[in-house]
Amino acid sequence: MLVLETQHVRMNQHAIDKAQALQCLVNILVEDQLVTPEYIDGLNNREQQGATYLGQGIAIPHGTPESRQFIQQTGVRLAHFPEGVLWDGENKIYLAVVIAAKSDEHLQVLQILTRALISDLEDQVKNAQSPEQIIALLQAQPASLALHENLIATQVPAQDIDDLIWQASQLLKQQHMVQCGFLSGLNLKQMIHLGDGIWSISSNQHVLNPAVSIVKTETPLDFEQQTLSTLVCIASNDQLDLSRLHQLMDILFDTTQSQSIQSEQDEHQLAQLLGAEVIPDWPSQQIILANAHGLHARPATQLVNLTKQFSGDIQVAVDDGAYVSAKSLTKLLALGCRRGQRLTFIAQPETDAVDALVQIIDAVRQGLGEEVEQFDEQSLSTAQTTDNTPLISFESDAQLENTGIAASTGLAFGPAHVVKPREFDYVREGQSFKAENERLEIALHQVKNHLHQFIAHTSADEIKQIFMAHLEMLDDPDLMQSVQRGLKQGLSAPAAWHDHIDAAATAQAALSDRLLAERAADLRDIGERVLAVLCDAPEITEPEQPYILIMHDVGPSDVARLNKDRVAGILTAVGGASAHSAIVARALAIPAVVGAGDAVLNIDPHATVLINGDTGEFVVAPEQAQIEDAIATRERQRELRAQAQQHCLEPAITQDQHQLEIAANIGKVSATAQAVTDGAEAIGLLRTELVFMSHNSAPDEQAQEADYRVVLDALAGRPLVVRTLDVGGDKPLPYLPIAEEENPFLGLRGIRLTLRKPTLLRQQLLALLKAADDRPLRIMFPMIGRVEEWRAAKAILDEFRTEYPCNNLQVGIMIEVPSAALLAPILAQEVDFFSIGTNDLTQYTMAIDRGHPLLSAEADGLHPSVLLLIDQTVRAAHEHGKWVGICGELAADPKAVPVLMGLGVDELSMSSTSIPLVKAQIRGLNYTECQRIAQHALKCESASAVRALVEC
Template identity: 75%
Template sequence: MLALDVQHVRMDQHAADKTQALQCLVNILVEDKLVTPEYLEGLKAREQQSATYLGQGIAIPHGTPQSRQYILETGVRLAHFPEGVVWDGENKIYLAVVIAAKSDEHLQVLQVLTKALINDVSEQVRTATSAEQIIELLQAQPLSLSLHENLISTHIPAQDTDDLFWHASQLLKQQKFVEPGFLTALDPKQMIHLGEGIWSITATDYVITPAISIVKPDQALTYHNDTLTTLLCIASNEQLDLPQFNRLIDILFDPSQREKLTYENDSHEIAQIIGAEIIPDWPSKQVTLANAHGLHARPATHLVNISKTFKGDLQVAVDDGAYVSAKSLTKLLSLGCKRGQVLTFIAEPDTDAVLGLDQVIDAVKQGLGEEVEPIDDLSHQNEHVTEDVLSFDDESADQTSGIAASAGLAFGPAHVLKPREFKYERQSKNVKVETEKLEKAIEQVKQNIHQLISETKIKAIQQIFTAHLEMLDDPDLIQGVHKGLKQNLSAPAAWYEHIESAAKAQESLKDHLLAERAADLRDIGERVLAVLCNAPVISEPEEPYILIMHDVGPSDVARLDKERVAGILTAVGGASAHSAIVARALGIPAVVGAGASVLNIESKTTVLINGDNGDYVINPTADLIDHAIAERERQRQLRIEAEKHSQEPAITLDHHQVEIAANIGKVNAGIKAVKDGAEAIGLLRSELVFMAHKSAPDEATQEAEYRIILDDLAGRPLVIRTLDVGGDKPLPYVPIPEEENPFLGIRGIRLTLRKPDLLRKQLVALLRASDNRPLRIMFPMIGRVEEWRAAKAIFDEIFAEYPRENIEVGMMIEVPSAALLSPILAQEVDFFSIGTNDLTQYTMAIDRGHPVLSAEADGLHPSILLLIDQTVRAAHQYGKWVGICGELAADPKAVPVLLGLGVDELSMSSGSIPLVKAQIRQLNFAECQKVAQQALLCDSATAVRELGE
């Protein structure tokens, strides 16, 4: 999803005219790796077709469909021109929101903008002096309260208030005023009696836009010994228009008006009584929008121009929503109408607009100035496929991409499993029976999970299912479900509503790893719900296939037959989700987070996925499949050959050697690392030793753990990172106050310097375990020289008591300040180890786990390479060595550059070692040095990656 973000605003831009402004905007997009320079022609062509002036000093320049081939990644950037730029020969703009969109995502931005422009913000746009002001201005939501006839429903067959709550929340949900979860936020204890059988109930959670739905049962209900004939369901938040709300209350407390509401009125009459917006009883016609990228600026402008030719009023609504004027560009854009949605046009009676309905409908069918393929002529599968260009480079196929989650190429017929729908009665009056049903279902699921644990030999799967068992035994979880049962919900309803509420709460957590655990909650939730509803077991095809789902739960993956499932493609998910972890453990190629459109792929359609880069192709050509087969075999042969020579050193053709080490998280992973060809352990994450204990491990316990890895290495060097935990990775026995941004808080050395006893015990255990074997101790998250010196002073104190040989003490370069201070620090450390994951995150101010921005945090960005270059040069000046222990160390594109910069050690996951060693043996160090110098002069990570192609 596109979003307006402070970091995407460029203030104080200058341009003499529109031509210069467009060049300025393209330069920004190119700098941020969103487009290539050729995209400029698309912006110019769009302006020639129709100026993109939106109003109130704002323009929304974007390219033509033909220019999408120059888009590298969908994105939006904002540029503020304080002197202004004449945009359409008449109006001057001060803010340009330039869009590079491959699909209809930009409609979300237009909706945000047009909502902001309901109020006059032209002067604030002109005089803005900061990015924060711009974003706050554009994201400001005007006060509102939706009172509309389509939010009123009468003659509802309701047995009790729960039925009314459900119908009232559904009306709000259908119009997108509330999110799932709103129903559970309605508390019957908060019902207010307004008199004459009228009651109200209010909730503020899960509210998108303030609105009121009104429902009337087909017969009066008895509630708290009183009559209930009308229920007002109020969805309220900080945008609630209180004056409008108070006017409604005044009407409800007017005896003459209130009495009318108790009659058998229909929704139209009630809307008139309370002053709600009424669906006009005007002549109407409907049409399905066929424009590939929705009702964006250009077709909307075309529609406005047609509508203005009629004197009579012409209004339009999307999918039974509220009507807006078809003569207002701002209001049309606020609809956010996408391809495939239905537009309903209504015309003012007895005016020329009635005769013009057919003309408007025909114009929409013809594409409103754009070439379109009629909806009826396209298969359901292709309605939602975007126009992304993939590295598969097959112009005849439908192509797009997601997130690479598990490496490998795979193809086969699609087996599409859409989210399951379970049918059940929501209410039950027998609490005891429903409680017994729930307990039996939970017990049955537990038995199934125990069986899965016993049948699998993969530890990752066992650990995940063990966590699922713990969830099913969670007293808080079960207590919440029982609360629903006591409110006379059926077992399926009580279970689903509480699980979904808990999952949403989990999703809202700031830590993306914790948020992704919501998938596990829903996974166990569906398993129990399936038992409660006697849902049939889903069978899989006999032949190998590509599994396509909204999200593949861990239990789904674990039940799969590896011989049949060629690959996995999901609509949502992240590379660190449990489903991705299990897919990697099973060796099944997987692409996740590819968008909801994948669920529209027809079953048995051939799909090709690339788990290495996240690309996938629908209906690939025979040549492309043949190429994939050949590539997969080539990769297999490369690995076989590389593994044969994995124990040999990594020496370039011109005899330059670099040490290849392994990153590990467990002390017993050393044997495998050595087997894979590791010449050292370049990073042992010691925090996992601490996380395995409920209280801080003492010196003896730690010493025993560290001896295991040192023994397994048989004299090979061990680089160990001292305890690296904090707000983002808390220890239960080291409480830390909640931090707004734990990545910028107390973590790493900042924590252990504040709790020096933890650091002292760890250093004692390490020195005792070393027995004069090569041990390299490094401190994490050093950002200031003072921190290094404080940590080193503690080490020196311990070392004086436990002297050993073969000990080196260094630090990690993870913070830009440390890299910039490397000329000073290099004089005092024994070595540097560069953690490129965090260094990239902190340098580029992008959370590496961010679902939208993480792809932009590329360690090959020149800014990162310049910091690495300075660090290496500073270290070598004083005879110190430098290692890389981030993911960049195993990136085939990065290896030549890192070698050329003079890095002495590359440390990576042990499985990557054979291939990296094989690559280095084919390189020429002198050539790598030339490439590295070229990389330092590049302007983007994309340009660096293109070197040598």
Template identity: 45%
Template structure:
């Protein structure tokens, strides 16, 4: 929607006639560099077709479709003529709203201005207005949407006249619960009003529950008043809420497209009534993302739309809402598109078809997420529940449930952080100054987010904060805030109104994941509001505490001091909220979505927070506290002892050497891993480097990243996995064709071999970064020796091309054992590879045919299943027969029950998260090799993973 700003308004203009006024309007658009000089002819051509006089002293001159080629940028200029101008149709005009439109944006202005037609005093007030802000306030008004969708349409109804069609539409609205019997009776009392172009309108405000618009079209040809009947609208009017529907009718008639509804199907009717031009190119695309268009895929869609040569608009195909700009992140998210719903894209111009193809292909490919085909017969949408308990104080010493968001146990006093109170005036007199204040605060907020992204250095934190940065730059948010400021709001009030409107729209969405993203919007909004109000959050206490808050933004979680924060408790949110994701990444126990009662806790109240069970206990009894403290003390004792011995070599009780390394997703964390006792990096997930960039990182960028990790290791070995994307880790700039099962498709080594130049650049960067340092490179998702040999040839060639002093000399090339075929063929591979690393997460998934992220089955994807253990045993035997070493880099490597079994099977290295390194080393010291072999034998003799764990726990 076009924004009317005070700076777009010229006051006190004078004109000798309408031509002089039109020339001044054209000059204003040209001076603003919105149009070329030739656009003036388009304004005249439009007036020759029909007058653009709207009513109440307002005209809206705009060019013809042919003159759009002279529009450089969409915009408007408003000219006030206090003395008035006689228009060519005899009407008196005091205001020209002159539009430079690259598409049909003049219809947006028409919708905004329709409300002034009801106020006979507007003309006089516009003529007398002494400030641009006053003119803007008189002309501007936000459109209100009412119901219009496929269900309100009653097409091809067997009627004999327009009265029956009107009653059919009224009955349809009654069936939908929009109106009662009074409305139907009111429609029956009066004949429909003829609108022209074969359309009639029946309207009433009686018995209206929800404003809505129905359209009934005849099954056979009907004539009324010597005119072929296209259809009859039945409008349920309610105050001003229905006006947007009337405005759409006016726009439809004004464009002369009313007859296009004759015999049209539902999709065409909704397209025309949504404001799409009959000349627009349109295309449908179905949303396939499991959680719909939440923030991340929406961001990808916006980026694709911005790359197109023509503006692209989008709406929900099943509804009759107006299209929104596909370049606005907030507007796209607020469509609330769920999996299975179709998006209707539209564009105009020479490049429209290419633009639509690009955005539709992006949607179909998943917008950077792994997606599955849509089968309506198997899709089920769970209803959203809103059952918040009353905010009564929580009873002492009673467990209170929440959502388990991040595992761990914490006992500490509560630090209750109330949502900051922002005191600011609602109104302000100087819109220009207020807009400047807002723009300055937005810039400062963006700089803060940029700094946080740099500090995060990639990974989950950086990705989420980067999405916040994108939200902050959303032009639609800025636009909404400026409109409010133009109506007299202060910068603070205008900004927060825009944020809260968008957040509430998301909270009303049917998909809980999409609704949870409202926290991201408010987080972005509070950042700017805090800058405007100069409000800073209170400092947390110096002692350990559990943070209690209504909701917490991801950027707040990223700033938490993990040395003092023992746990996180929120009233709102869910396990899939970005704040919960980051709590897990930072290792902070968290319970979220515990309801508003938690905000009644007093600061300093002792809490037991159990992040694994998803519950909290305020003011626990001595007995309950002692039990929890004993659990915590035992864990802390073991952690403390492990920490003290973290730099000791990892050995079993009888001195058998097993190397303990760290898994990393960010090269910047290598120094932290060393500080925690890691004896090397057993898995560097290089894909996170690629995910942190908007395009493929070049050679120098990769060398710098890898060298940072190698320098921090100070001679310790680095095992780097080559790019492993596809499946659940897509790259937005490397789209993969849609696959029925992406986990069995193009991913890992088989994907990078489709673009060997990408793999070669990465291998070259690793070799050059590791000059003089030990480097181990492993290839993911290898199924047999042929794939290894192809990669080996690239490495061998690079070793010949790069001077010896500029590359790694201590080099090993290995493969990950993730595919069962690779384990079964380990003997043939072991003869050629330098090492194996078992990725137990994927090996378990593929061996048991269980998606490790499946909501019902994931708990059964246990790496201690005897089938998985037998594959590991086969791999070790084959490797040791050729003098090669074997590591484990999956989650099983840090499982206290599994560690002795893995050692008993002959595993030489365990690679775990950096936080787990001291504990795994401590676990190794608790058993000897004979005991480990015994436990391995017991495990292999069982039939199920449950039996394995049972027999091992007994021991």
């Protein structure tokens, strides 16, 4: 690795022109035995291709690739020319950093030097007196300190110092100045009293960028026998601009100024008083984003197209974040705006942008090309402001074989066509800005033409929308400006393009919202298309016969470029079911399995591969009998479904007369009628959080009662099992603000949240009791992990049972947390039933996020550890005469049905479309045999062993 060291600096060098300076540099390299004298030709040839002037009086001369034969040892030397040398006909250099590198090691030096160019260093470089001074100048990080209006809050309600410190750290976190963990590094013992009610606190832990947040209380607090009305929170690191911090402290210590600060109650005025960056005082309008998947590529493209129609500047911020240009697609995507967040648009005064605000707000309200349910913004605002409860905050080599994530339904087989990540060969240094910019423009024009052709020839709207977003990315002026900055620094077109795309995609992938983070693949996809043109890379040729496409990740361009009639199926190493590649595969009806691990890239080319897009399974080199069996299975499934549908209203009774209740999981009240038609004997899970999400604001008691009556009426006497509100984790409600959590799946979810928001729980329970009218109602509480939680929730329900009696009511809990399963012998004495949510129970037992693109396939509910918890739950319940249901995805898994039935569960609840087939399967089973299989399954060592046991 190349580093800049003082012993490699030669001071007081002299040259009358560039040619003499280059010879001086070669002499230094020869003297240190780094090159032979012939290396001078390489330096001269490089300068003829384009001057190596970097800026700030610095040049980085180096040889051409052809001159590397004259390099004996890689190294770098620095020569200081105090009189200066005219380098490019316009600029003088005072420091030459000459590089002898056998490959691209010089890029490490360039990275160091470009940081130095941020500051105005030319005079300091010219007047440097020692090697130590030269190195210090080049390696110094530019000092900084962020202080702007979005880091200031006034009139903050706070009950104590903890509330105030949390608010101050949140401002820094929202502006991406600090990471999780910063809050825990703030030590109350290190609070400093600045006078007149102003205190400061600081930490250097988990700091991304040095910054200061300032929080003023609504009413003064008592702290350390003093008054506290303003808190200054400092996030510091090595790049802290001490001079600016001292200026700020001077203002705070100044008696006159500090009194002014105490009287200022407006963030804008306080920012001006402190000399902070202020938000432009432009006309503004706000709107709540209603798009289900946030501001992803397609709606963002619509927004960019609209704002570009106006000449005036239009900026947008999410909640209280920083403003970015609304005409930049990449910046809009980087916002990571989710459904329910507030967008604030500001328009440049005295331009057409002011009148455009109305159109922009209306377009966002209408969904920017997507169907959305509009928010009742007044109710949302009320919900967010009337609840003054303080927000609670909390601070591979081995690859799985033959399984991935089911992404697009269907069976497919064919020879493997393995396409590994492409490697592009290009030089980092450009000829000149003009030449490289022309190369880039030609490549962009060619790629745009290809995209227009794809759009014109595809009939799938999903693909058209994706490629229209890709076109918009290529037209993004901020994208071009960023790449051109690289060109001006001497980079070649492919190098500048790749550097920017890679940085933008990395930032996108780091977003906390999984769906938006997955869109980084689109940036890389379009980036690779342009890079392939710039590098004149050959097109990937595909086999003539139908095949299984195997790639690390399949971008939309890959799928669209290939012949649909030849791509029988898709198998990828990474990816999720909601990625654009999966969307395109489903749109083209191509079976796909994704997230199967990097080992799939080692499959022998042309080896036959069989994939199952319904289960996520795949087989390499299947026997002919397996292929024939897959074809026969596909046909049998069609016939079986048709027959099962004819008998779906009949009960599920085994051959030895054991009956299971088969119920449906629903999230919309309107889905009840179809569930009954599909053969549901009950609703085994009404996901009321989805009912809540169907409303623009929190539904009141009357609205909920009406919804529950729709379900009960459609059931016509069949039982209804209702899960009380289960939000948090991966299911936020926009009108129920929850503080950001480092690990939301282990935070405020389910009953943990509603016990802290008892008004919500009381309203829901009262609405259910009123709607029941003595019809069979089963209420269960989610995410119970402790006996105390069950008793607290049950006590709230008991408050209303005397006034609103329900003679056909049962009350139970969800078994989703291992602690609840282990406590089942105690809980079974008090509850009326258990309903096992196998999705979460598996997730928490296996410690695997069930949505993880690489690990989710390993979170198998048939793992013996999960089955043992189910077995304990069932035995405890039956000992006390209580029933047990299964309402997770496992209930409809054909391999799981005999095991679950053999363990003694009393009910299986699933998507209503699965009911006919599950009922048909149960009618062909023997309960005694299922009990034998279940007992063997409990002794297995893995989920795959259990599945193999069921096959036997």
